Amino acid sequence: MRINFIYSGLAFSLAVFLFTGLLHAQQIVTPRGIDWATFLQQHDLVWTGIVPDYYSGAIMGNGLLGNNIYKEGEAYKFHIGRVDVTEGRMPADKSQYRNLYHGARLPIGYFLMKPVGAPLSENMRLNLWDATTTGNIITDKGKISFKSYVHATRDIIVLETDTEGEENGFQWDWNALKAISPRYTFGNKDYPQEYIDNPNPDVKIYTDGEYKLSVQNLLGGKSYIVAWHEIKEGNSRRIFITISQEQTEKQAIDKAKKTIRDAIKESPVALESSHKQWWHAYYPSSFVSFGNSKMESFYWIQQYKLGCITRPDKYIIDLQGPWAMEKTPWPAIWMNLNVQLTYSPLFTANRAEMSEPLWKSLNDNLQNLAENTSVNEWQEDAIVMGRSTSYHLLSPLKADMEDKMLYETGNLTWILYYYYEYCVYLQDENELLEKFYPLLKKSIAYYTHIKEKREDGKYHLPETASPEYKSARDCNYDLSLLRWGLNTLLKINTTYKLGDVKVPEWKDFIDNLVDYPVDPEKGYMIGENVNLTGSHRHYSHLLMVYPLHMVNWEQPENRELISKSISHWQSMPDYLQGYSFTGSSSMYSMMGDGQKAVAQLQKLIDKYIRPNTLYRETGPVIETPLAGAASLQELFLQSWGGKIRVFPAVPENWAQASFINFRAEGAFLVSASRYKGKTVFIQIESEKGGECRVQTYMNTDNLRVQQAKGAKTDFSVIDKAKGLISISTRKGDIIQLTDETLDTIIPKPVKHPKEECNPYGYKR
Known part of the structure; x- marks a missing residue:
């Protein structure tokens, strides 16, 4: 039957099959069955004010480039980074190499959006499903509405704005950060003297035709370039930003220009659509819903x-991700x-x-x-x-x-x-x-x-x-x-x-x-x-x-x-x-x-x-x-x-819980649901075949084990008290376990009250 309900204040429907005993043959549970846009909407980060704090900003990234949006004074900071921009030096005596200086991750810099007027209010929302941040800044001179994302598959950061009143003239300023180890800037005294005595050259900032360029050559040999290009149409602006790093300055500049040119060729809708496509394919690898909305x-x-x-x-994950700071000991x-x-x-x-x-x-x-x-x-x-x-x-x-x-x-x-x-x-x-x-x-x-x-x-x-x-x-x-x-x-x-x-x-x-x-x-x-x-x-x-x-x-x-x-x-x-x-x-x-x-x-x-x-x-x-x-x-x-434990430590007050396609040892994808404090459904997909030992915590006397297509499957009981069973699987088998005395409810989101949703971000 089809059940409609209010989920976190948002009306939507889920196809939930409630019945006792045998599942329908076509009812194979997959994460694709979740209404992802609606589910993730309740977990978006929401700001009713934007504050000058790196740890309160809207963070976006694509595994290489990153952007963190927060405030600085009465301006709005777009702090950008690239994960592989490191010092890259090697002293003549290799034994004197110091990772925290000669190999340090380097900060890049930030843009400042400076309104014409004094800000009166602001808000922002990071949409998880679309990996996009939108916001509004209201000043005594007008309004700036913005949208920003780090493109999922292109090395490009996009900012789109629409303005009202005098805010059509807001400033967009680049601030390059010094190419020096953030550990030194932080104040640590353990630096090699020769590192400080041989600083990287200052950054060069200039206009090259329709591009703005910030060029940093490193003593380690490479060059990294921040390039941006702005398109104005009436009260709207589109700004394209990239960071390139190559062996020479010319190579880096050429790469940056090409990256921006290729992005501009696409329409705004097509560019954003290709970005969203990656994220919409990313999330459904697995699904889980917890009994605590903030933890979820x-x-x-x-x-x-x-x-x-x-x-x-991409690269090994360091301590900062794509959001490098100019001062940190790490x-x-x-x-x-x-x-x-x-x-x-x-x-x-x-x-x-x-x-x-x-x-x-x-x-x-x-x-x-x-x-x-x-x-x-x-x-x-x-x-x-x-x-x-x-x-x-x-x-x-x-x-x-x-x-x-x-x-x-x-x-x-x-x-x-x-x-x-x-x-x-x-x-x-x-x-x-x-x-x-x-x-x-x-x-x-x-x-x-x-x-x-x-x-x-x-x-x-x-x-x-x-x-x-x-x-x-x-x-x-x-x-x-x-x-x-x-x-x-x-x-x-x-x-x-x-x-x-x-x-x-x-x-x-x-x-x-x-x-x-x-x-x-x-x-x-x-x-x-x-x-x-x-x-x-x-x-x-x-x-x-x-x-x-x-x-x-x-x-x-x-x-x-x-x-x-x-x-x-x-x-x-x-x-x-x-x-x-x-x-x-x-x-x-x-x-x-x-x-x-x-x-x-x-x-x-x-x-x-x-x-x-x-x-x-x-x-x-x-x-x-x-x-x-x-x-x-x-x-x-x-x-x-050597065994899989399903719901081994669910707290008593989480009466409902579910997950889909959690991966376990042996290439098994496991899905399960609990209802009224009891496990009522387990699905196991065997990608490679082999013995599957699963601790179900279910009553093995009433346990029905069957292929998703309906055929009964043999199993042996190893530990009746824990519901531990062994199933021999073939590659591609999808096996479902249910208790014949309980209603079978397939995994679905836990319903959370509206007032408990969207706890992260910043609320004034």
Whole structure:
């Protein structure tokens, strides 16, 4: 039957089939069945005033270029950026290379829209579905209405305005920012003197025919150009902006002009339509609706941001995305938590392809990863990664470095954990064996070079850093990642019968590896003789619990240890930051405690998330809100340890919940819905075939398992209490699970009150 209802104050209808028992053969659930424009409208960012705050601006991007709209004085700032504009220098002595200066991400600049009159009121709305910002500025001299977007597939930023009264004469001014590391501008004193003594030349700004050009030549060799062109028709203006970067100034100018010329050839409607087309295809990769409207808005804005900050053919995501600031201590790519958390929500959201720039970069920069070992003899078989880097991944580590807090040996292995997820979520055996496996083998080889065998007959690790806290021997950060890496190498060898000659060595290593250092009262320690005695924002000592799940809640013997470790960590809140709450939320979800998991996310959202959902720790750091999206996913779907868990940690007060096409290990796409606190529908699409173990939490006595086309499917019950079953699938199977005693309701949006919608943006 067809049901009409009021959804967040907006009248629309959804085709919802309510019946008991067998689903109709044609009723295959896909995200395409969602009214996306209406659904996302309630999550648009809305401003009833525009303020002078980077973290309150309207952010747009296409994986390369970005634009952030906010206020400056009585003018309106269009702060633009390009993600790959970096310093690109290399000192004569390569050992003196400093990522935060020689490889720093550089700010570009901003345009100012200066009204003729004094602003009286203003408003703005970022339409998520169309990835377009519209706004109105009312002054004592008239009105400026504007629309802006960063084109999804062209390297062009578009601004269109219509004016009333004297505002037809508003000014449009360019302000170039100095090409110098934002870490130096921020005030840090750790700069190399030669970097400051050899500044980049000043920018050149001039008119070239119908184009305005801002030309910056870098000492590193490249040139980047900001070019813009304006078309005036009566009270309307169209401004086209691009940023190009090439090896020479002439090449950059030619590229910028061509980019603008090609955009102008299209009509305004056609240009905007091609932009929207990409975004309208992007969102329906998956769908989810939560029982909390603000968390739902937060989640979907993160999906929007992912489409702004990366694409399959672009670059590794750094800490700022395409919205570079002129003052921040973090103008690089951070590898000891930030990259890992940034990419964590992509796989379940069925957007795994968006992570490909990271994996490509690892494989393309293998020589630099080897040179990071800083020992010539190790470079033949080992790779490693320091704390921060640029796109070339050069970040050396020295085992004898004086400051052991810089000796973070586990960073690359942690990144490879997410590369492994990419492979197993897609069930891409070629990628796993030909690219991932050699990288993991070399990453673990670094540990074989530094391991120590003591009198107890066990292998130990020397003093290494536990990020954000202290260094220690037998650091749990490294022991967790080393165990995972060794187990994974052995598992791949067994599964694919590789017969690697290193297998006996790996077995010996893991069989004789020292246990995790544990305090009987407080749980997991930082490392040998180093306890957690003060507030620690990072969960570097708890990776074996999350995200690696090697120590988990399904092991009854470990539950007390897990509980006391998390409680002790969270009991000292002074230095906890946003990702302290995403990490603990995910751990509580692993424990099946949805109430605590959501409570931690509520702390994140209430205290740390800014009006446009960006996040700040001294400067912009992009990872934490994205990690929050992963934590929200884990309330509804978890996929680890060889099985899929459907709705493992839904809080009791979320009686209705649903998702469509969340991706799980084994290349399974899972859809499910809950109604009145019970799971009433699960759909599993098998892209590659194979055994599917799914923990349904449903009554297996009443469980009907069938092909979407109607044929009954055999299954075996593994754990009746948890509704854990095993289904043998063939490639292309779409299998649906229902409870014969309950109404089957397919996934659909949760209805939220109108007053709870559009919580982000800025409200006066």
